[in-house]
Amino acid sequence: MSRSWWLAALCLSVSVAAEPVVLRCGSLLDVRADRLVANAVVVVEGEKVQQAGPASSATPPGAAKTIDLSDAVCLPGLIDVHVHLTSGEKRGYQSLGVSLPRKTVWGVRNAGTTLRAGFTTARNVGAPGYADVALRDAIEEGDIEGPRLLVAGPSLGITGGHCDDNLLAPEFRHTSAGVADGPWAARAKVREVVKYGADLIKICASGGVMSKGDQPGTPQYTPEEMRAIVEEAHKLGRKVAAHAHGAQSIKDAIRSGVDSVEHASFIDQEGIALAKQYGTYLVFDIYNDDYILEHGAKAGMLPESIEKERQVGAVQRENFRQAFLAGARMAFGTDAGVYPHGDNGRQFAYMVKFGMKPIQAIRAATLDAASLLGWADKVGAVEPGKWADIIAVRGNPLEDVRTLEQVRFVMKGGRVVKGASK
Numbered sequence: 001m002s003r004s005w006w007l008a009a010l011c012l013s014v015s016v017a018a019e020p021v022v023l024r025c026g027s028l029l030d031v032r033a034d035r036l037v038a039n040a041v042v043v044v045e046g047e048k049v050q051q052a053g054p055a056s057s058a059t060p061p062g063a064a065k066t067i068d069l070s071d072a073v074c075l076p077g078l079i080d081v082h083v084h085l086t087s088g089e090k091r092g093y094q095s096l097g098v099s100l101p102r103k104t105v106w107g108v109r110n111a112g113t114t115l116r117a118g119f120t121t122a123r124n125v126g127a128p129g130y131a132d133v134a135l136r137d138a139i140e141e142g143d144i145e146g147p148r149l150l151v152a153g154p155s156l157g158i159t160g161g162h163c164d165d166n167l168l169a170p171e172f173r174h175t176s177a178g179v180a181d182g183p184w185a186a187r188a189k190v191r192e193v194v195k196y197g198a199d200l201i202k203i204c205a206s207g208g209v210m211s212k213g214d215q216p217g218t219p220q221y222t223p224e225e226m227r228a229i230v231e232e233a234h235k236l237g238r239k240v241a242a243h244a245h246g247a248q249s250i251k252d253a254i255r256s257g258v259d260s261v262e263h264a265s266f267i268d269q270e271g272i273a274l275a276k277q278y279g280t281y282l283v284f285d286i287y288n289d290d291y292i293l294e295h296g297a298k299a300g301m302l303p304e305s306i307e308k309e310r311q312v313g314a315v316q317r318e319n320f321r322q323a324f325l326a327g328a329r330m331a332f333g334t335d336a337g338v339y340p341h342g343d344n345g346r347q348f349a350y351m352v353k354f355g356m357k358p359i360q361a362i363r364a365a366t367l368d369a370a371s372l373l374g375w376a377d378k379v380g381a382v383e384p385g386k387w388a389d390i391i392a393v394r395g396n397p398l399e400d401v402r403t404l405e406q407v408r409f410v411m412k413g414g415r416v417v418k419g420a421s422k
Contacts (some may be wrong), residue, residue: 077120077389082333289313368389
C-alpha cells in the first residue's frame with residue numbers, strides 16, 4: 001500500500017490551504033446512494049468541497065496540491081450529537097474536587113481527541129459554567145483544535161433532579177446553574193442560557209444513571225414545564241434535547257415538542273409511535289453500558305449508578321432494535337464523557353449488532369445527525385458546497401463498520417488535522 005498520502009497530509013496540516021487541494025481516494029462513500037465510488041476525486045477550495053465524484057469526470061485545478069488516498073476509503077466527517085467534552089476524568093464524589101477551570105482544560109484536550117477520532121462535528125449537551133461555549137468559541141477562532149460544536153451550556157432540570165448536582169450535603173445549599181422549577185422559571189432559564197451563548201437547550205425530563213438519589217424511569221420535568229421550555233426555545237431559534245429514560249417521560253417530552261430524546265432507554269411501543277408521528281429523533285447511547293459495568297467502579301462511579309446501569313443497559317439495546325425496526329428517526333449519539341473521549345466510533349458496531357446495516361449506522365452519524373442539528377446544508381456528506389469535512393479509513397466500512405474505530409486521515413474545513421503514518 002502507498003504511504004505517500006500520509007506524508008502529504010502532514011505537510012498540509014499547518015493551516016487552511018491557500019490553494020486548491022485534490023484528494024485522490026481509492027473509493028468515496030456516497031452516503032445518500034449507499035455505494036462506493038471507485039477511483040474518486042474530491043476537490044477542495046478553501047473550506048468547501050467544489051467537486052466530488054469519479055476521477056474520470058473531475059476537472060481538478062492545475063495548481064492544486066494532491067493528497068494520495070488511493071489505498072483508502074473516503075467518507076464524510078462523522079457527527080456525534082451527544083457528548084460531554086468537559087466530563088470524563090473523575091466520577092461520583094471524586095468530581096467534587098474538580099474546579100471549573102480544570103474541567104475546561106479537560107475539554108480542550110477532549111475536543112482535540114474527538115476531532116482526531118474522525119468526529120468533525122459534535123453537539124455538547126450540557127456543561128457547567130458555560131465551559132462548552134468557551135470551547136466552541138475558541139475552536140471557531142482557531143485558538144484550539146476541535147470539532148464544530150453546537151453547545152447547550154448548563155442543562156435545565158428540577159431541584160434535586162438529574163440535572164442538579166445532588167452529591168453535596170444539605171448544609172452546603174448548592175443548586176446547579178440550570179435548575180428551574182415551574183413553567184415561568186423554566187422560560188426564564190431558557191432566556192438566560194441563550195443570552196450567554198447556548199446553541200440549543202438540554203433538559204432533564206427523567207431521572208438518570210449517573211445522578212444520586214433518583215431513578216432513571218422517574219419523571220422529573222412536568223409536561224407543562226417542558227411545553228414552556230420548548231415554546232420559548234423554538235421562539236428563540238433553539239432546538240431542545242430531552243434526557244429521558246422513562247417511558248412516560250419520553251412520551252411527555254415528545255408531546256411537548258422536543259427535537260430529540262436522549263437515551264430513550266425504556267421507550268415503549270406508544271413512545272416509538274409518537275416519535276414517528278412527531279418526527280422526533282431518538283438518540284440511543286448503546287455502547288457505554290459495557291464500559292460502565294466493566295470500568296465504572298475504578299473510574300469512581302457510585303455503586304448505585306453501576307447498579308442502575310445493570311437495569312437499563314440490556315433494555316435500552318433491545319428498545320433500540322425495536323425503534324429502528326419501526327422506522328423511528330435516529331441519530332448517532334454516544335454520551336462521550338461517560339467513557340473515554342475518542343472511542344466514539346466503537347458505538348457503530350453495537351448499532352449493527354442490534355439491527356442496523358453498516359450504511360444505516362453511518363447515515364445516523366452523517367446525514368441524519370446533520371438533519372437533527374439543522375446543518376443538513378453544511379455537513380453530513382461529501383458534496384459540492386458543503387464544508388470539506390472528510391475522513392479516510394483503510395478497509396471497507398460497508399463490510400466492516402469497525403474500520404471507523406481507526407480513522408487514519410481527518411480533514412476539517414479544508415485543513416488536514418490528522419494524517420498518521422500507520
